[in-house]
Amino acid sequence: MTFSDLDPRTLTILSVEEAREAASAPRATAESLSGLSAHPDSRVRALVARHPNTPVDVLGLLAADYPAEILNNPGLPLMRLARPGLLGSFPAEGVVALLGLPGVPAWVLDSALRHEDYTVRTALAGHPDLSDERITALAQDAGWQVREAVARRPGLSAALVRQLAADDDYDVRKAVALRPDLPGDAIRELASDLHGLVRSSVARRLDLPLDCMLTLAADDDADVLATLARRVDLPRNVRSWLATHESDVVRAAALQAWSVPAEWLARAEHDADPEVRAALARRPDADPALLERLAEDESETVRRALLERNDLPDGAVLALARSPEQDIRLQVASAEGLSAEVLDVLLTDHDPAIRTLLAVRPDLNADQLSRLAEDESADVRRAAAYAARVSPATLARLALDSNAGVRRAAARHPQLPPDSLPALAADPDDGVRLAVAGRADLSPALRAQLAEDPDASVRTELDAQAT
Numbered sequence: 001m002t003f004s005d006l007d008p009r010t011l012t013i014l015s016v017e018e019a020r021e022a023a024s025a026p027r028a029t030a031e032s033l034s035g036l037s038a039h040p041d042s043r044v045r046a047l048v049a050r051h052p053n054t055p056v057d058v059l060g061l062l063a064a065d066y067p068a069e070i071l072n073n074p075g076l077p078l079m080r081l082a083r084p085g086l087l088g089s090f091p092a093e094g095v096v097a098l099l100g101l102p103g104v105p106a107w108v109l110d111s112a113l114r115h116e117d118y119t120v121r122t123a124l125a126g127h128p129d130l131s132d133e134r135i136t137a138l139a140q141d142a143g144w145q146v147r148e149a150v151a152r153r154p155g156l157s158a159a160l161v162r163q164l165a166a167d168d169d170y171d172v173r174k175a176v177a178l179r180p181d182l183p184g185d186a187i188r189e190l191a192s193d194l195h196g197l198v199r200s201s202v203a204r205r206l207d208l209p210l211d212c213m214l215t216l217a218a219d220d221d222a223d224v225l226a227t228l229a230r231r232v233d234l235p236r237n238v239r240s241w242l243a244t245h246e247s248d249v250v251r252a253a254a255l256q257a258w259s260v261p262a263e264w265l266a267r268a269e270h271d272a273d274p275e276v277r278a279a280l281a282r283r284p285d286a287d288p289a290l291l292e293r294l295a296e297d298e299s300e301t302v303r304r305a306l307l308e309r310n311d312l313p314d315g316a317v318l319a320l321a322r323s324p325e326q327d328i329r330l331q332v333a334s335a336e337g338l339s340a341e342v343l344d345v346l347l348t349d350h351d352p353a354i355r356t357l358l359a360v361r362p363d364l365n366a367d368q369l370s371r372l373a374e375d376e377s378a379d380v381r382r383a384a385a386y387a388a389r390v391s392p393a394t395l396a397r398l399a400l401d402s403n404a405g406v407r408r409a410a411a412r413h414p415q416l417p418p419d420s421l422p423a424l425a426a427d428p429d430d431g432v433r434l435a436v437a438g439r440a441d442l443s444p445a446l447r448a449q450l451a452e453d454p455d456a457s458v459r460t461e462l463d464a465q466a467t
Contacts, residue, residue: 023047063094125149248273274299295319359383385409
């Protein structure tokens with residue numbers, strides 16, 4: 001039997017060697033190659049992509065993963081003659097993959113230019129090796145995404161830049177507004193654009209002329225003003241005005257400048273809007289006393305902003321440890337380098353989740369772990385039983401805990417006193433006895449006892465330790 005006689009429906013179950021031989025056979029049929037295109041081995045599928053007898057629709061499906069094999073397919077020239085719009089039938093992701101190949105031939109670029117899927121034309125617009133004719137055509141494309149991609153291209157002609165700066169779609173104009181080679185008159189035109197996002201893009205420009213700053217400072221869009229307020233080169237009078245703007249977004253942005261007068265910072269601390277006070281909390285030059293006051297702010301927005309810092313003074317951390325929000329206290333409880341005062345506050349937190357997190361901290365001492373071992377929450381006591389620095393005496397108490405989960409944790413601890421093992425080996429809970437059976441320090445008597453355990457998993461664990 002030849003490979004051409006095989007049932008295509010069964011080709012996917014061939015071994016890799018058989019499938020590769022079948023996919024390489026010069027007389028392989030289109031039907032068998034179609035079947036092999038679904039083979040799980042990538043080498044087989046790559047051979048199908050290179051075979052001249054593979055149907056066009058199958059090549060289209062393989063193009064995304066094997067673009068180089070498709071372009072090197074010896075049957076491709078004849079396929080193009082038979083079907084001039086060959087790539088038009090390929091899925092978009094396949095054509096995009098072809099465009100990503102180095103030295104892609106011109107006919108692929110032209111086919112992509114005519115492809116009906118805008119994602120193909122968008123990918124083409126970002127291709128580095130396009131002729132002026134293709135770029136001009138793409139700049140007039142019906143899809144705004146395509147024109148936006150053209151607007152981001154370096155080295156556009158001045159005429160095209162001006163054409164795209166007047167585009168009907170604001171995303172295209174926004175892309176133009178960010179071009180480093182934008183002439184001054186175009187910057188001034190876009191600074192008065194009808195869409196706020198375009199004007200915000202202009203406000204980000206490093207080469208923004210002073211007259212444009214003044215124009216944008218009179219803008220009625222808070223996002224535009226906030227973008228402008230973050231600049232480090234604003235005239236003092238402009239920044240001073242923005243720092244007292246009615247919008248909290250603008251006032252908060254004005255506080256992000258590198259150098260802000262002390263009176264502005266004092267005013268911001270008492271601002272009615274928490275976003276402004278949060279911006280103050282993020283400033284790298286905020287002094288410890290200010291941070292401690294902000295840690296007691298009535299707004300959780302301000303307190304959450306402080307959590308972004310890694311230089312909080314102990315007083316601020318202590319205030320956050322008393323915060324009403326659980327997630328803020330959880331973040332404090334997981335922080336490194338907590339003071340003894342902060343740890344004492346968290347040890348008495350009303351939320352067992354906080355105390356559970358504390359129990360696994362590596363810096364808790366034996367006395368603190370002993371306190372947690374008497375916690376009313378079984379989760380907290382279990383966490384304490386896992387702690388590396390828990391004392392043997394505390395472990396002995398935990399081994400007698402009423403909760404089976406706590407006893408299981410204690411049974412696994414390497415520092416558990418040997419005197420606690422006999423009771424645990426006879427524990428009514430199978431999981432406790434299983435934990436004991438996994439220990440390597442059992443006496444012969446305990447091993448003999450567990451070898452007769454009624455639970456098979458306990459006996460299996462004991463045998464595993466013996467080997």
